Amino acid sequence: MSSSKFFRKLRSLVFISTAATGITFGYSYYRNDENFFRTILIPSIMMLEAEQAHRLAVLICKWKLLPPVSYKDPEVLGTSICNISLKNPVGIAAGFDKNAEAIEGLSQLGFGFVEIGSVTPMPQAGNQKPRVFRLKEDEAIINRYGFNSDGHEQVWHRIQQLRASGRFEGVIGVNLGKNKTSEDPVSDYVEGLKLFSPCADYLVINVSSPNTPGLRDMQHKDTLKKLLTEVNKTKSSLETPKPIFLKLAPDLTHDELKDICKTIKRKECQVDGLIISNTTIDRSVTLRSSNSQEVGGLSGRPLKEKSTRMIEDAYKLTDGKVPIIGAGGIGSGQDAYDKILAGASAIQLYSSFVYQGPPVVTKVKKELDELLGINGYDSVAQAVGQGITKEKRSIFSYFF
Template sequence: MIYNHLIRPILYKIPADTIHPIVAGGGELIAKIPLIGPALSNYYRVDNPALRVQLFGINFPNPIGLSAGFDKDGRYLDFAHTFGFGFSEIGSITGEAYAGNPKPWTRRLVKNQALVINYGLKSEGAEKIYSRLRNKKPFLPFGISVAKTNRVDCVGEKAIADYVKVFKTFKDIGSYYTINLSCPNTADGTPFSEPETLKRLLMEIDKARTEIHSSKPIFLKINPDLEKTKIDQIIELCHRFNIQGLVISNLIKDHQKAKTYLKYPEEYNPSWPGGLSGLAVRQISTECIRYVYQKTQGSIKIIGCGGVFTGDDAYEKIKAGASLIELITGFIFNGPATIRKINLRLLKLLKQDGLTNISQAVGQE
C-alpha cells in the first residue's frame, strides 16, 4: 500500500528511462550493505520446500525469476536475491556493443498496467559483460539471454555468427542459455523466429555446443502471437536439435493486435515503436503456454512470461504448463514486495489443491 500510494506516484514523475538505472542500481547497492542487505533479503524471500524447483539439475529456490531486460549488462546480480526472486536472466547480450534505439526506450501505460518497450537490444557486448561476470559468485542460478547485435549489416550468416559468439563467450558462466529469437525492436524484425532461418541458427548453435563441450540447457524465447503452424515447426526443431525448453513469451509486436488486448486502448498509440508488455500479454501468453504443453506433453519445458502480477497469475501459467515463471512489469508496477506476495499466494494455492510441491501443479488444469 505504501508503495502504490506514496512511492510509485513519485517514481512515475521521473521518465522511465531515467528511473530504471536509479532503482536497479540502488537496489544492488543496498543488497551489498552489511546487515541491511541480508535483512531485506530475509524479509522478501519465502524459503519453503514446496516452492523449490529442480530442472535440468539446476536448483531454483522458488519458481519466480527476474526476466531478461531488467539487467541487460550483468550489473545487478544481487538485486534478484535481495527482493525474493528464485533466479534471473541476464541480457539479452549481443556479440558487439549497441547503444540502443532512439529514446524513449520505455513508455508507461499506467491505467493498463503495461509498458511499451523499445530498447532495441541495447547491450555493452559479450566481451565486456563477460569480464564483469566472470568472477562473480551469485546467490541464485541465472540464465544468459543470447541475441544478435542490432545493426543493419548483422543479418544472415553474420547474425548467426553473432549469436554463436555470445554462446561461446559464456560457456562457463550462467546456469542455462536462452536464445532470444523474438525481440520486436530490431532493424530487420525477427527473422530467426522463421523456421527455415531458425534451423540454420540451431545447426550452428549445436556445432558450438559440441565444440565447447557444453551441457547447459538451452531455451528459445518466442513471441506469443506466432501462428500455430510456426509453433509446431519450432517444436519440431527443438526436438531435432536437443533444445530443452521455450520461454513463452516475449512482447506483443503486432501493434494493432496489441491494442485489442488493452482495457484502455486510448492510452496506447499504435504508431509508437516497440513491443507491449504487462497485463495485456497475460492471456495470449498463457494460451501459447497451454498449446505448447499439450502439444509436447511436457517434453519441452516452459518458462512462462507475460502479464504476471499476482500469485494467481503465476499459478495460472504453471497449471497451463510452465515449470518456471519470469516477470519484470508486474514488479515495476507492484513494487518490492511483489515476489514475496506471489510466493506466499502460491503456497496457499498449493495447499488448496492438496499439493506438496509447485512442480506437481505443472500442466494440471
C-alpha cells in the same frame, strides 16, 4: 505569544514532523512494505521519465539499497528446471538488468533466478529515445530499446567478478541477442554460447524481440533450423555445456508454433527449454492508455492471457517433454499458478515489478504457496501442465 516564540515552535513542529515522516518512510522502505511501495514510493518514481526510472531501479538493486527480504521460501516452492535447482520458481525476466549490474541485489529480493540481457556481441546504443512508455491504466509497458547492450566482454567480466567473489551462488541466465548491423546473426549467438557457458547456469537464444529489424524472421522454420543446428554443434563442443532455452514471440500463429515445436524435436535442432513469451506487437482494443499505439513490444497485464494460452499450446505440441519458463502479465500468485497449470515449470516477472515494486516477489510466492496447498499439490512440479479450469478456458474462448 511573541512572533519569535511562535516561529521557534513552528520550526520545531516542522522538524519533528519531517523526522517522523522520514523514520516512517525509512521503516516502510526497508521492510518492503507492499502498501508503502504501491501508494507512495512507486507513484513518486513514476514522476520520472520511464527510462530514467528504469535506470534508477537498476542502480537501487546494484547498490543493494534494499535489504534482503525476510521471507523464507517454503519447501513446496523448491523446484528444478533442466536439472537446475531453484529455491523458488519466480525469476526476473531479461530486459530489466540488461548488463549484469544488479544480479546480487535482485536475488536478495527473493527471486529464484535472475536472467540478464539481452546481450549483444559488440556494444550498441539501441534505438533513439524516447523508447520506453508506461501504460498506467493498463499496468503495461511498451519498449523499443533495441538491444542496448554493453556487449559480451563487459557483461562477461561482471558475471565472472561476481562468481569469483564467492558471495553469490544463485542461478544466472544469460539472454543472447544479435547486433543490429550483424552480417552473420548465427555467429552472434554461437559466440555468446562459447563465452558465457562457463559462467551462466542457462543460456537463451532470443529470436523474438520486435525491436531489432529482421530478428523475428529467425523464428521461421528454415532459418531456425539453420540457427539451432549450429547452436547444437557448438554446444556439443563445449567443456561446460549449459541448458539452452529458445525465447518465442506471442504473436506466432498456431501453425508457426507447431512448426517450431516440430523443429526442436529434431535431434540436430533440440533445445532444452522454451521461454514463452516475449513482448507482443498486438494492440488490443481494450487498451485505455494514451501511449497504447507507440511502436514497440507490449508487456504486462494485457499480455497475460495470450502468453498463458501459448504456454498451454506449446506444452501440448511438445508432449510436455520440453520445459517451459512462462512470462507475460504475472502480478499475483494466481497468475503464476495459471501459467504453471498451463505447462510452465517456472515463471518470470518484469512489468509487475515496475508497477508494484519489490514486494510483488514475496506476494507472488506467498499466494502461489497457498494455491498449491489448497489444490492438493505438494510441489510446483506436481502442478505443471495439470490444465486450467473450464471457467478460465471459457474466458480464453471469449477473448480469443
